[in-house]
Amino acid sequence: MKKSVIILGAAVLLSACCERDGDALTPETECLLRTLREVPQKGYMFGHQDATVYGIGWDGDRDRSDVKSVCGDYPAVCGWEIGHIELGDPVSLDSVPFDRIRSACIEHFERGGINTVSWHLDNPLTGGSSWDTSGGTAVVASVLPGGANHQKFLGWLDRLASYLDSFETAEGVKVPILFRPWHEHTGSWFWWGKEHCTPEEYRQLWTMTHDYLRKKGLRHLLYAYSPAGGAPQEDSEARYPGDDRVDLLGFDYYQLNGTAGEEDYVRVMDDNLKRLVGMSKLHDKPIAVTETGFETVPDSTWWTRVLHPVLDRYPVSYVLVWRNARERPNHYYAPYPGQISAGDFMDFYGLPQTLFAGDVKRLDL
Ligand code: BMA
Numbered sequence: 001m002k003k004s005v006i007i008l009g010a011a012v013l014l015s016a017c018c019e020r021d022g023d024a025l026t027p028e029t030e031c032l033l034r035t036l037r038e039v040p041q042k043g044y045m046f047g048h049q050d051a052t053v054y055g056i057g058w059d060g061d062r063d064r065s066d067v068k069s070v071c072g073d074y075p076a077v078c079g080w081e082i083g084h085i086e087l088g089d090p091v092s093l094d095s096v097p098f099d100r101i102r103s104a105c106i107e108h109f110e111r112g113g114i115n116t117v118s119w120h121l122d123n124p125l126t127g128g129s130s131w132d133t134s135g136g137t138a139v140v141a142s143v144l145p146g147g148a149n150h151q152k153f154l155g156w157l158d159r160l161a162s163y164l165d166s167f168e169t170a171e172g173v174k175v176p177i178l179f180r181p182w183h184e185h186t187g188s189w190f191w192w193g194k195e196h197c198t199p200e201e202y203r204q205l206w207t208m209t210h211d212y213l214r215k216k217g218l219r220h221l222l223y224a225y226s227p228a229g230g231a232p233q234e235d236s237e238a239r240y241p242g243d244d245r246v247d248l249l250g251f252d253y254y255q256l257n258g259t260a261g262e263e264d265y266v267r268v269m270d271d272n273l274k275r276l277v278g279m280s281k282l283h284d285k286p287i288a289v290t291e292t293g294f295e296t297v298p299d300s301t302w303w304t305r306v307l308h309p310v311l312d313r314y315p316v317s318y319v320l321v322w323r324n325a326r327e328r329p330n331h332y333y334a335p336y337p338g339q340i341s342a343g344d345f346m347d348f349y350g351l352p353q354t355l356f357a358g359d360v361k362r363l364d365l
Pocket of ligand 1: 081083093094120322323331
C-alpha cells in the first residue's frame with residue numbers, strides 16, 4: 001500500500017494568510033504558501049527540474065517524465081528554467097520553447113503539482129551568460145537605480161513579468177509560481193555572486209526585482225531565497241533581503257567527487273539543514289533543498305541510503321534534483337527506466353514520507 005491519504009485540517013488551512021503591501025496574493029498562491037508551510041507534517045515533496053519537457057532519449061513528448069516512467073507518478077514539484085526570457089528569445093538557454101514551458105507549468109498545476117522557476121539570465125553589461133563574471137563588481141552596480149543599465153534591466157523585468165503573467169489556466173486562474181531568482185549568490189560563479197557585489201547591493205537587487213514585479217501587478221509569485229550550500233551562515237544572513245520579500249528559505253548543494261564524496265555530502269547537507277531550521281524559526285519561513293543531486297546517480301542505493309535519511313531529520317517542504325539533460329551526456333540527476341538507481345527510487349517513492357504529484361493533489365491545492 002502506498003502512503004496514507006493526506007488531509008490537512010481546516011484549522012491548518014486557515015493559518016498563515018499572506019498579505020503584503022496591502023495587496024493580497026491570489027488565493028491559489030496563498031494556498032501554495034500554506035502547503036509549503038504545512039507539508040513537513042506529512043513528509044517532503046520530491047521535485048525534478050524540467051521534468052516533463054525532456055529527458056533521457058526524448059524531447060517534447062506529451063505526458064512524459066523520466067520520474068513517472070520509473071515510479072508511475074509525476075514529481076510533486078517541477079522546476080523550470082527561464083534564462084533568455086529577458087532577451088525576448090522564443091526558447092530558453094536550455095533550448096526549451098517558452099510556450100512549451102508555460103503549457104507544462106499549467107498542466108502540472110492542473111494535476112495538483114507545484115511549480116518553481118529559476119532564472120539564469122545573461123550578464124547585462126558584457127552580454128555573456130550568467131556565468132560570465134568578467135564585468136566584476138561593475139555588473140550588479142550597473143543595473144541598480146542610477147546605473148547605466150538600469151533602464152535596460154527594467155526592460156528585462158518587463159519581459160519576465162509579461163511572460164509569468166501569461167501563466168494562466170483556460171478558466172483564467174493564474175498559476176502560482178515559487179520564483180527563485182539570484183540564487184547561489186554566496187558563491188561567486190554567477191555575476192550576482194558574493195565577490196561581485198556588496199551585501200547591500202545584493203539586497204537592493206533583490207528588492208528592486210521583487211518590488212518591480214509587485215508593481216507590475218503580479219500576485220501569483222512567491223519568492224525562494226537560495227544561497228549556495230556550504231557557504232558561511234553570515235553571508236546568507238548578510239544578503240537576506242528581508243522577511244516581507246522572501247517566502248521560503250533553501251540552499252543548493254550537490255554530491256561531488258563520486259561515491260567518495262558521500263561523507264562530505266551528508267555532512268554539508270546536515271550542517272546546512274540544521275542552520276536552515278534555525279533561520280526558519282528566526283524568520284518564520286518554510287525550508288527546502290532547492291537544488292541537489294548526484295550527477296548520473298552512479299550509486300544504486302543513493303535515494304534511500306543517502307538522500308532520504310538526511311532529509312528525514314528535518315522539516316523540509318521539498319527537495320528538487322536537477323535536470324536530465326538530453327543534450328549533455330552524463331548530465332542527469334533523476335533515474336530513468338534501466339538506470340542503475342531506478343529500483344531504489346521505487347523504494348524511495350514507496351516511503352510514506354516522500355510525496356509525489358498524486359499525494360499533493362490530495363492536499364487540495
Ligand atoms: C546548469 C546546467 C546547465 C544549464 C543551467 C540552467 O546547472 O544544467 O546545462 O544550462 O543549469 O538550466
